[in-house]
Amino acid sequence: xxxxxxxxxxxxxxxxxxxxxxxxxxxxxxxxxxSLSAKGKAPFILIVEGEVTAHLDExxxxxxxxxxxxxxxxxxxxxxxxxxxxxxxxxxxxRRPKLSAIKIxxxxxxxxxxLLKALTRGDDGLLRIVIKGFEARGITIVGAQDIVPDILASxxxxxxxxxxxxxxPDIEAAFVAAxxxxxxxxxxxxxxxxxxxxxxxxxxxxxxxxxxxKGLRGHGRLAGRQRGVLVKCAKPQQExxxxxxxxxxxxxxxAHAAGLAGVVVEANRSIVLDSASVIEKADRYGxxxxxxxxxxxP
Numbered sequence: 001x002x003x004x005x006x007x008x009x010x011x012x013x014x015x016x017x018x019x020x021x022x023x024x025x026x027x028x029x030x031x032x033x034x035s036l037s038a039k040g041k042a043p044f045i046l047i048v049e050g051e052v053t054a055h056l057d058e059x060x061x062x063x064x065x066x067x068x069x070x071x072x073x074x075x076x077x078x079x080x081x082x083x084x085x086x087x088x089x090x091x092x093x094x095r096r097p098k099l100s101a102i103k104i105x106x107x108x109x110x111x112x113x114x115l116l117k118a119l120t121r122g123d124d125g126l127l128r129i130v131i132k133g134f135e136a137r138g139i140t141i142v143g144a145q146d147i148v149p150d151i152l153a154s155x156x157x158x159x160x161x162x163x164x165x166x167x168x169p170d171i172e173a174a175f176v177a178a179x180x181x182x183x184x185x186x187x188x189x190x191x192x193x194x195x196x197x198x199x200x201x202x203x204x205x206x207x208x209x210x211x212x213x214k215g216l217r218g219h220g221r222l223a224g225r226q227r228g229v230l231v232k233c234a235k236p237q238q239e240x241x242x243x244x245x246x247x248x249x250x251x252x253x254x255a256h257a258a259g260l261a262g263v264v265v266e267a268n269r270s271i272v273l274d275s276a277s278v279i280e281k282a283d284r285y286g287x288x289x290x291x292x293x294x295x296x297x298p
Contacts, residue, residue: 018044018084019084019142020044020045021033021043021090023045023046023091024093024094025092028090030059033059033062035148045062046075047067048066049066051094076139085138089242127243128239131239143241152269152272156267158272158282161282161283162290163288164227164261167288170228171229171290173190173192173195174190182234186200188234189230193229193260198228211258227261228259230251230258231263233266234266234270238269245266247278249277252278255287256281261288262288267292
């Protein structure tokens with residue numbers, strides 16, 4: 001019989017370790033912080049200025065500091081000052097630092113070549129360089145799912161309603177498209193309606209993608225078309241400790257507003273935040289939410 005490990009027994013978080021959380025927008029940083037606190041590991045929260053809004057009060061209950069992206073040169077110093085040995089990067093950061101506004105200091109000069117190289121990359125390339133920089137300075141990166149394992153999408157239909165037979169061509173088309181743009185480090189999501197991919201995730205994120213789909217419903221080629229699906233999956237080269245595809249209650253609201261019949265995420269490689277609310281909303285709208293592995297496609 002196998003047992004589930006916890007941060008106290010997991011070799012990734014040895015006794016005496018201090019976990020920091022770089023907190024962007026959304027619920028994920030709160031989920032991670034509460035889970036750590038419940039297990040007796042009080043976290044340090046580094047709040048990215050301007051990115052955390054709705055959950056600022058909840059994060060501020062923990063030991064924390066706020067740091068502007070333009071002061072990135074102070075990042076490692078702040079973490080080391082608070083004794084951080086392990087780091088979780090959680091939540092959405094919608095912008096990159098403005099080069100003209102970056103404050104130059106000794107810490108920044110040490111990482112400047114890496115930073116300039118990183119800012120020319122896509123999201124996955126950027127994150128890989130950032131992770132390498134942290135680990136070169138003695139800070140180990142840990143995935144949010146290693147702290148809160150039950151946020152990973154299960155391989156199953158999560159809702160009362162599952163996809164119809166007619167939905168599977170949409171699911172397959174969107175899954176293949178999402179993997180393709182992921183390979184190019186562009187995005188993680190695609191929408192298909194009537195067996196045709198009609199929109200791909202770009203820099204605007206999933207919320208922007210779904211808003212775009214909502215506006216396309218009146219387009220001549222889509223007029224009268226019903227249903228359709230959103231598929232989110234990890235990039236083939238995904239760094240699995242950070243930036244996993246994520247859905248939450250707002251995703252369901254936006255997908256419903258866009259007229260979609262369901263949302264599919266890649267099982268075991270995607271995060272479902274506030275799953276009870278996700279399921280409740282989807283059931284109320286008659287939508288399906290499905291955790292799927294690529295090999296399950298017909």
